[in-house]
Amino acid sequence: MSDRASRPAADPHALVVAIDGPSGSGKSSTSRGVAARLGLRYLDTGAMYRAMTWWMLRAGIDVHDAGAVAHRVDEARIESGTDPLGPTITVDGVDVAEAIRGEDVTGSVSPVSAVPEVRARLLQLQRDIIADGVRHGGIVVEGRDIGSVVVPDAPVKVYLTADANARALRRAAEEGGSDVTATEASLLARDKIDSGRAVSPLVMAEGAVHIDTTPYSLVEVVDQVVALVEAVEAPA
Ligand SMILES: Nc1ncnc2c1ncn2[C@@H]1O[C@H](COP(=O)(O)OP(=O)(O)O)[C@@H](O)[C@H]1O
Numbered sequence: 237m238s239d240r241a242s243r244p245a246a247d248p249h250a251l252v253v254a255i256d257g258p259s260g261s262g263k264s265s266t267s268r269g270v271a272a273r274l275g276l277r278y279l280d281t282g283a284m285y286r287a288m289t290w291w292m293l294r295a296g297i298d299v300h301d302a303g304a305v306a307h308r309v310d311e312a313r314i315e316s317g318t319d320p321l322g323p324t325i326t327v328d329g330v331d332v333a334e335a336i337r338g339e340d341v342t343g344s345v346s347p348v349s350a351v352p353e354v355r356a357r358l359l360q361l362q363r364d365i366i367a368d369g370v371r372h373g374g375i376v377v378e379g380r381d382i383g384s385v386v387v388p389d390a391p392v393k394v395y396l397t398a399d400a401n402a403r404a405l406r407r408a409a410e411e412g413g414s415d416v417t418a419t420e421a422s423l424l425a426r427d428k429i430d431s432g433r434a435v436s437p438l439v440m441a442e443g444a445v446h447i448d449t450t451p452y453s454l455v456e457v458v459d460q461v462v463a464l465v466e467a468v469e470a471p472a
């Protein structure tokens with residue numbers, strides 16, 4: 237195990253690991269596992285899009301009115317804590333970690349994420365957090381456009397997928413026994429919007445390593461990603 241956090245602040249080799257993929261493919265759990273194992277920070281960009289959506293809903297904004305969403309985008313103060321053992325997310329100082337996982341936010345997050353002004357605002361926040369993570373030895377960042385847009389020069393890029401049914405089973409179990417058919421329909425609907433939007437759609441980034449996690453346990457996937465990081469770090 238290596239601890240990159242002890243490296244000097246200006247380390248030019250400080251690491252960004254970009255992890256993208258569709259809903260329920262294992263991005264959050266894998267990213268947290270890799271970051272914890274390697275002593276890196278962790279950023280869940282999906283939580284930031286969810287936090288922005290939570291703010292829009294609470295402000296009574298019609299999330300399908302892109303102009304209305306764009307108009308209010310600068311008002312939400314979103315802060316992400318990057319400890320992989322206890323990541324946090326607040327909006328205007330309110331802990332929204334639980335609230336952003338609710339059905340209302342899940343059902344509205346894709347249209348909000350498709351608004352270019354939302355993406356521009358969150359991209360700026362993400363780059364600041366990533367720069368800070370790099371100063372502290374490195375960061376694992378997960379989302380939909382990390383390897384393609386947010387950090388296209390990341391030295392390690394991973395694209396996680398899993399069969400739709402496996403993803404639905406995992407998510408339904410996580411939610412404490414939600415209906416698997418409805419969960420699968422919801423995540424496929426979100427995948428469709430996330431992959432089809434004009435700005436920063438979900439794509440496999442150039443240079444990304446594809447891991448289909450369907451047959452693997454979480455620990456096995458973490459092992460595979462850690463091996464990719466260690467291969468990049470090994471002297472030539
Ligand atoms: N390789 C895996 N095998 C089995 N379950 C997994 C695997 N990876 C993740 N999970 C579980 O699947 C659920 C969804 O994973 P998550 O990391 O939240 O996915 P994502 O961030 O891509 O939406 C979680 O309950 C997680 O524990």
Ligand SMILES: Nc1ccn([C@H]2C[C@H](O)[C@@H](COP(=O)(O)OP(=O)(O)O)O2)c(=O)n1
Nearest residue numbers: 259260281282283285345349379380381426
């Ligand atoms: N980098 C990102 C991350 C998430 N999003 C959007 C698209 C996703 O449907 C939502 C929610 O992301 P999240 O990672 O929480 O989704 P899951 O429920 O884990 O599948 O945010 C995005 O557009 N770009």
